[in-house]
Amino acid sequence: MAGEALALAAVLFALGLVGLLVRRNLIFVLLSLEVMLNAAGLAFVAAGARWGQPDGQVTFLFILAIAAAEVAVGLALVLRLQTAFRSLDPDAASRLGG
Amino acid sequence: MLDLLWLVPVLPLAGFLALTFAGRRLAKPAVTAIGVGSVGLSSLVAGAVAAAFLGHMPPGGVHRQILWRWFDVAGLRPEISLHLDALSLVMILVVTGVGFLIHLYSAQFMEEDADFARFFASMNLFVAMMLVLVLAGDLLLLYLGWEGVGLCSFLLIGFWYGEPANVLAARKAFVVTRVGDVAMAIGLFILVDRLGTLDLQAVVARAEAQWAPGSAAVVAVAALLLGGAVGKSAQLPLQTWLPDAMAGPTPVSALIHAATMVTAGVYLVARTGGLFELAPSIRTAVAVIGTATLLLAAGAALVQRDIKRILAYSTISQLGYMFLGLGVGSASAAIFHLVTHAFFKALLFLGAGAVIYACHHEHDIFRLGGLRRSLPTVTWTFVAGAAALAGFPLVTAGFYSKDLVLWRAFAGGHFLLWGAGLLGAFVTALYSFRLVFVVFWGETGTEAGARPGWRMTVPLTILAALSLVGGWLGLPAVLEPVLGAAEEMAEPHGTELLLQVLAGVVSLGGIALAWALYGRPGRHGDPVADALGPVGRWWRAGWGFDALYDRLFVRPYDAVARALEKDPVDRLPAAAAGLARGFHRALALTQNGRLRWYALSLAAGATFALYLVLTL
Numbered sequence: 001m002a003g004e005a006l007a008l009a010a011v012l013f014a015l016g017l018v019g020l021l022v023r024r025n026l027i028f029v030l031l032s033l034e035v036m037l038n039a040a041g042l043a044f045v046a047a048g049a050r051w052g053q054p055d056g057q058v059t060f061l062f063i064l065a066i067a068a069a070e071v072a073v074g075l076a077l078v079l080r081l082q083t084a085f086r087s088l089d090p091d092a093a094s095r096l097g098g
Numbered sequence: 099m100l101d102l103l104w105l106v107p108v109l110p111l112a113g114f115l116a117l118t119f120a121g122r123r124l125a126k127p128a129v130t131a132i133g134v135g136s137v138g139l140s141s142l143v144a145g146a147v148a149a150a151f152l153g154h155m156p157p158g159g160v161h162r163q164i165l166w167r168w169f170d171v172a173g174l175r176p177e178i179s180l181h182l183d184a185l186s187l188v189m190i191l192v193v194t195g196v197g198f199l200i201h202l203y204s205a206q207f208m209e210e211d212a213d214f215a216r217f218f219a220s221m222n223l224f225v226a227m228m229l230v231l232v233l234a235g236d237l238l239l240l241y242l243g244w245e246g247v248g249l250c251s252f253l254l255i256g257f258w259y260g261e262p263a264n265v266l267a268a269r270k271a272f273v274v275t276r277v278g279d280v281a282m283a284i285g286l287f288i289l290v291d292r293l294g295t296l297d298l299q300a301v302v303a304r305a306e307a308q309w310a311p312g313s314a315a316v317v318a319v320a321a322l323l324l325g326g327a328v329g330k331s332a333q334l335p336l337q338t339w340l341p342d343a344m345a346g347p348t349p350v351s352a353l354i355h356a357a358t359m360v361t362a363g364v365y366l367v368a369r370t371g372g373l374f375e376l377a378p379s380i381r382t383a384v385a386v387i388g389t390a391t392l393l394l395a396a397g398a399a400l401v402q403r404d405i406k407r408i409l410a411y412s413t414i415s416q417l418g419y420m421f422l423g424l425g426v427g428s429a430s431a432a433i434f435h436l437v438t439h440a441f442f443k444a445l446l447f448l449g450a451g452a453v454i455y456a457c458h459h460e461h462d463i464f465r466l467g468g469l470r471r472s473l474p475t476v477t478w479t480f481v482a483g484a485a486a487l488a489g490f491p492l493v494t495a496g497f498y499s500k501d502l503v504l505w506r507a508f509a510g511g512h513f514l515l516w517g518a519g520l521l522g523a524f525v526t527a528l529y530s531f532r533l534v535f536v537v538f539w540g541e542t543g544t545e546a547g548a549r550p551g552w553r554m555t556v557p558l559t560i561l562a563a564l565s566l567v568g569g570w571l572g573l574p575a576v577l578e579p580v581l582g583a584a585e586e587m588a589e590p591h592g593t594e595l596l597l598q599v600l601a602g603v604v605s606l607g608g609i610a611l612a613w614a615l616y617g618r619p620g621r622h623g624d625p626v627a628d629a630l631g632p633v634g635r636w637w638r639a640g641w642g643f644d645a646l647y648d649r650l651f652v653r654p655y656d657a658v659a660r661a662l663e664k665d666p667v668d669r670l671p672a673a674a675a676g677l678a679r680g681f682h683r684a685l686a687l688t689q690n691g692r693l694r695w696y697a698l699s700l701a702a703g704a705t706f707a708l709y710l711v712l713t714l
Contacts, residue, residue: 021697
């Protein structure tokens with residue numbers, strides 16, 4: 001049971017990572033990030049169920065809170081990017097390149 | 099009167115300072131008055147001092163005037179002190195007297211020059227430094243004057259600095275004499291280290307007390323001092339700078355050759371004669387160097403075409419006689435020859451200057467000719483000078499002084515050196531009258547333009563008179579108490595007379611040969627140089643010393659300098675810096691500002707770390 005849940009979490013994490021790397025739209029990048037966070041959360045819940053401990057679910061609640069805060073900041077940055085560069089492509093904001 | 103001695107070097111020094119700081123704002127007559135007047139006054143003071151000194155000889159024959167203590171460091175207490183004895187008296191009279199005549203002459207010779215004030219400022223400093231040198235009571239002060247004349251020779255040889263060749267000649271004179279100066283400085287260091295003093299009298303006294311004759315220390319000191327003297331007096335192997343020193347204005351050549359600079363080496367050896375007496379091997383070396391130099395330089399003078407170069411090589415040759423005199427232990431004969439040489443060589447240079455002045459700066463003697471008719475005063479004074487140089491018997495000063503040197507060599511048992519000196523005397527007579535006959539007799543070459551005025555002819559006439567009668571001055575008798583009398587002569591008086599006759603015959607023979615080869619009407623070309631062929635060309639190039647030194651020293655030095663120009667030692671630090679810069683570039687590439695690229699590298703790094711954790 002736990003093995004299947006961890007495999008699903010790994011697949012979700014990989015999908016999120018691939019989405020993060022290949023999407024040029026920042027909103028989709030944030031979405032991929034959410035997928036990765038939830039993959040991590042799923043792994044915690046599965047592990048907690050496997051060992052009969054509540055810590056996994058507690059950690060998942062923390063992750064939810066962090067994800068909410070992260071999305072709030074991220075979307076605010078997306079809005080700034082849109083007004084500054086008229087684009088949602090993060091590569092447009094590469095002025096700090098060495 | 100003797101207390102005024104300090105004025106002798108100070109007056110020309112004051113002239114130098116006045117001309118350096120105010121010379122540009124002064125009119126030419128004022129510059130002339132200061133430049134010539136300071137040396138003139140100095141010579142008057144020197145004359146008064148001489149009268150007082152000879153009239154009332156101070157005890158021991160030495161008058162010392164201590165002006166102030168220079169410094170006091172670690173037991174070395176050199177003083178600014180003046181040392182007047184018969185030797186320095188003779189030297190200051192020659193330096194100021196001949197120097198004054200040359201200054202007077204320059205007032206006309208340099209009249210058209212834009213840098214009139216700078217010329218007289220340098221000339222005054224030259225005379226002042228030479229006076230410091232000969233009056234110094236302390237070897238350190240002597241060294242100050244020694245370096246001072248070196249500096250002034252550099253300034254004056256390169257006086258016309260617009261021509262690169264002149265500047266090169268000045269640099270060569272400076273560098274070549276510097277080789278000798280370094281040797282001398284090391285000699286002085288040894289004296290300070292071992293004897294703890296540089297005072298002239300104390301050095302000789304302590305050396306005699308402390309060092310056995312022929313011991314290593316005294317031989318080293320004498321050899322090093324000889325090195326300095328060889329450099330300054332243009333003897334083998336450091337003689338190459340003097341012929342090139344002709345790049346300066348002609349009065350400068352006269353000053354360098356007669357009154358200042360080249361006589362310094364002879365003076366130094368005579369002054370430190372006590373040290374050389376303790377080192378007989380070095381004293382023999384002095385005689386051998388002198389003899390070799392006098393022969394080589396006489397040979398080179400025989401085939402030169404430039405009037406000033408002939409005189410330059412003849413100076414080297416005559417200095418060789420002085421070294422021969424010093425080497426055979428007769429410093430008084432050497433100084434006697436120095437004095438008469440100062441008269442006739444100043445005369446010859448000033449005469450040559452008058453010829454060059456009149457003939458539009460023509461130096462080649464074979465393009466001159468027949469000047470006897472257009473420049474009579476110059477001709478007769480020049481003939482007097484050349485006769486003195488050739489040692490024309492009985493009526494010239496050069497005959498007596500050169501003969502005294504040769505006689506002392508013979509009486510000392512140095513028959514080989516005596517024979518070489520006699521051969522040199524023959525060649526001297528030949529080349530000096532070759533010069534006279536080619537320039538003043540024969541067909542007219544370059545027309546004489548400007549006539550020399552009284553400021554040029556008066557010094558010529560006075561010097562001509564001195565060149566003729568200077569031999570009867572009886573200088574050796576005055577000098578012998580200071581420089582040590584020659585050893586008792588074993589030879590009877592008749593031998594000396596016989597040798598004098600022989601020397602006279604040799605001199606006359608040289609002059610006669612010069613007449614036969616160059617004097618007769620209808621002569622063409624240069625028979626001596628033609629007869630010598632390639633040897634003559636070798637001699638004309640100064641026996642190839644310049645080429646040899648060029649190969650041995652100048653070119654390797656240039657090559658090293660050129661190799662070091664690109665800083666090869668800096669390669670290693672530069673490589674380290676280059677490596678750091680390369681890494682920097684590589685790392686800067688990763689900072690491209692692309693968010694997804696950063697995410698990828700983060701993911702790759704995390705994967706790698708995970709892989710390590712799982713496998714290790």
